[in-house]
Amino acid sequence: MTTANETAVAKYRNNFLKEVEATVEEGHWVKMCMQCGVCAGSCPFGPHWEHSPQKIFMMIRAGKRDEVLKSDSMWMCTSCYNCMVRCPRELPITHIMHGLANYAYRLGLSPKGQPNQAIAKLFWDSALKYGRVNELKFSLAMYFRDGFVQGVKNALAMQSVGLGLMKAGRLNPMEIISGHTCKDTSGIHKMIAKAREIEDRRRGLA
Amino acid sequence: MTASIATNQTILVVGGGIAGMTAALEAAECGKQVILVEKSPTLGGRTSMLYRYFPKMCFPTCGLEINLRRLRGNPNVRVMSMTEVAAVTGSRGDYNVTLKVQPRFINENCTACGDCGKAVSAEVPNVANYGLDKIKAAYLPHGMAYPQRYVIDPSIVGTPDGEAAKAACKFDAVDLGMQEETIEIKAGSVVWATGWRPYDANKIQPYGYDRYANVITSLEFERLCDPQGPTGGKVLRPSDGKEAKNIAFIQCAGSRDENHLRHCSRICCMATLKQTQYVREAAGEDAKSTVYYIDIRVIDRLEDFYQNVQKDPNVSFVKSKVARIALNEENNSPILHGVDTEGYHRYATEHDLVVLAVGMEPEVVGVQLPEDIVLDSSNFIEGSKSGGMFGAGSAASPLDVNRAVQSATAAAMRSVQVIHKTASTEAA
Numbered sequence: 001m002t003t004a005n006e007t008a009v010a011k012y013r014n015n016f017l018k019e020v021e022a023t024v025e026e027g028h029w030v031k032m033c034m035q036c037g038v039c040a041g042s043c044p045f046g047p048h049w050e051h052s053p054q055k056i057f058m059m060i061r062a063g064k065r066d067e068v069l070k071s072d073s074m075w076m077c078t079s080c081y082n083c084m085v086r087c088p089r090e091l092p093i094t095h096i097m098h099g100l101a102n103y104a105y106r107l108g109l110s111p112k113g114q115p116n117q118a119i120a121k122l123f124w125d126s127a128l129k130y131g132r133v134n135e136l137k138f139s140l141a142m143y144f145r146d147g148f149v150q151g152v153k154n155a156l157a158m159q160s161v162g163l164g165l166m167k168a169g170r171l172n173p174m175e176i177i178s179g180h181t182c183k184d185t186s187g188i189h190k191m192i193a194k195a196r197e198i199e200d201r202r203r204g205l206a
Numbered sequence: 207m208t209a210s211i212a213t214n215q216t217i218l219v220v221g222g223g224i225a226g227m228t229a230a231l232e233a234a235e236c237g238k239q240v241i242l243v244e245k246s247p248t249l250g251g252r253t254s255m256l257y258r259y260f261p262k263m264c265f266p267t268c269g270l271e272i273n274l275r276r277l278r279g280n281p282n283v284r285v286m287s288m289t290e291v292a293a294v295t296g297s298r299g300d301y302n303v304t305l306k307v308q309p310r311f312i313n314e315n316c317t318a319c320g321d322c323g324k325a326v327s328a329e330v331p332n333v334a335n336y337g338l339d340k341i342k343a344a345y346l347p348h349g350m351a352y353p354q355r356y357v358i359d360p361s362i363v364g365t366p367d368g369e370a371a372k373a374a375c376k377f378d379a380v381d382l383g384m385q386e387e388t389i390e391i392k393a394g395s396v397v398w399a400t401g402w403r404p405y406d407a408n409k410i411q412p413y414g415y416d417r418y419a420n421v422i423t424s425l426e427f428e429r430l431c432d433p434q435g436p437t438g439g440k441v442l443r444p445s446d447g448k449e450a451k452n453i454a455f456i457q458c459a460g461s462r463d464e465n466h467l468r469h470c471s472r473i474c475c476m477a478t479l480k481q482t483q484y485v486r487e488a489a490g491e492d493a494k495s496t497v498y499y500i501d502i503r504v505i506d507r508l509e510d511f512y513q514n515v516q517k518d519p520n521v522s523f524v525k526s527k528v529a530r531i532a533l534n535e536e537n538n539s540p541i542l543h544g545v546d547t548e549g550y551h552r553y554a555t556e557h558d559l560v561v562l563a564v565g566m567e568p569e570v571v572g573v574q575l576p577e578d579i580v581l582d583s584s585n586f587i588e589g590s591k592s593g594g595m596f597g598a599g600s601a602a603s604p605l606d607v608n609r610a611v612q613s614a615t616a617a618a619m620r621s622v623q624v625i626h627k628t629a630s631t632e633a634a
Contacts, residue, residue: 034462034500034501035500035547036458036500036526036527036547037525037526037527037529037544037545037546037547038527038528038529038544040529040544040545040550040552041526041527041528041529041530041543041544041545041552042412042529042530046545046552047552051550052545052550054545054547054550055550085465086412086465086529087464088458088462088463088464088465088466088527089464090464090465
């Protein structure tokens with residue numbers, strides 16, 4: 001992981017904006033920000049994170065690479081899209097936040113133990129493995145993330161919700177064994193591997 | 207009115223605001239025949255609805271009076287009020303124009319004595335005050351109205367109020383039988399000075415113009431400050447009539463926004479700086495103005511004005527586009543939420559009154575632009591494909607009064623050139 005980071009540092013020496021434009025999803029929009037601040041003021045999570053989108057865009061332009069990539073701010077995005085619909089320059093802010101989070105994760109710089117990062121990883125791991133999300137395994141993995149005892153506590157706390165879902169036919173306890181997969185998992189795996197290969201080559205992460 | 211006076215040597219100017227009046231006068235003073243049509247009952251347009259001009263803080267009556275005097279003394283201009291252009295056909299040097307004239311219900315005998323107004327009891331929204339108050343249904347549009355003639359609102363025609371107005375007139379000026387007329391004229395060139403309108407503030411949902419009484423537009427604020435306005439020049443809150451002393455101005459309300467108007471309206475920064483001085487004038491040292499802005503865009507020599515306002519201790523500037531406005535339910539005061547760009551501080555600030563510096567968009571009500579007209583991405587007029595029609599003033603670009611006059615003079619010049627070319631071709 002450090003190698004990818006070192007390669008990126010060497011390649012984009014002192015020009016973090018160029019690095020973001022080349023490697024982050026929708027990163028080429030960052031330069032369009034005119035620092036009006038509507039995104040920051042519109043974010044429902046606003047008071048709870050360190051850097052607002054507006055501030056992150058300015059930090060990118062100022063070359064504050066470590067502060068941005070190691071920040072947990074973009075991981076706090078709940079994809080409500082309030083910033084995106086209000087942005088007077090139509091920047092895809094939500095997508096840039098996710099793009100930055102993903103890039104920081106790929107470089108191994110993202111904050112360890114950040115809960116939203118953990119849930120995102122479990123979700124995608126499940127989706128990539130089975131071709132669709134195995135909800136039972138996904139939620140159990142979430143519950144037992146902080147150890148066995150805490151996992152049992154979590155599961156008991158959510159018991160009534162789980163039973164309700166089972167009654168409504170939305171959750172199948174048998175999935176723990178058989179799994180909830182698509183018809184051609186190996187086909188999905190090959191497609192994803194190829195897509196990742198292409199994208200990593202484009203982003204210089206290969 | 208006969209159409210025979212207009213030939214293909216005539217210049218038609220559409221819109222009787224400051225730009226249209228200027229274009230008509232400049233062309234007429236070059237010796238050309240001009241027809242100036244205006245859809246409302248009076249010339250003057252939105253300029254006459256301003257309290258003062260920047261940067262000299264003088265009154266619009268001054269500039270209008272000079273133009274009206276030029277107009278009265280010039281036989282080359284024929285003014286047609288309450289007239290809209292329904293269609294334009296033909297080409298450069300040879301246009302056929304269809305005009306629709308709305309009935310005024312008052313003829314040339316009117317002396318503006320006001321007896322009809324006194325006799326009438328029905329009231330209609332006062333357009334000259336952006337509908338903030340009401341006016342009798344037989345009215346003079348405003349003090350500087352030209353022609354200086356009353357108008358009867360169509361809503362009272364056929365009612366006892368209409369008859370009362372007729373009975374009250376000593377000069378037999380009330381004619382309730384007037385009908386809409388259609389007139390065909392010829393013109394060699396057309397200047398479109400159809401002006402602008404404020405962006406519809408209701409569309410800026412997070413600012414709550416439609417929900418909160420104490421959120422108003424900059425145009426409404428202009429009327430509040432004017433002694434001729436609905437409050438006699440006092441800045442009173444619409445919700446409770448109390449004097450507003452802590453006033454917020456929100457810049458780029460609609461402008462520079464891909465969701466609303468994509469262009470910078472150019473005048474709003476200066477208009478707000480000017481209005482902070484009204485606040486000081488109305489409430490003195492007690493008054494506080496706060497300007498929320500993205501960038502202050504004052505151009506060339508107007509920078510002086512900005513620097514002087516910056517020195518004013520009662521005016522403060524917050525570099526931030528306000529994200530949303532909430533309401534303090536107890537006193538109906540708007541609370542502005544956002545994050546400022548100089549330090550990224552989150553704020554929730556309460557003000558007595560919020561003024562939205564709304565952007566300019568081209569007026570489209572009652573405007574029928576011909577196919578030949580070329581528009582830019584914000585629908586301002588760039589010109590015409592055949593080069594016989596021109597945009598002038600804020601129909602062509604968001605402009606202040608000064609620059610609208612310059613633009614109108616330029617358009618008049620181009621129109622005169624078209625007429626000269628037409629004349630020389632026909633002579634040859």
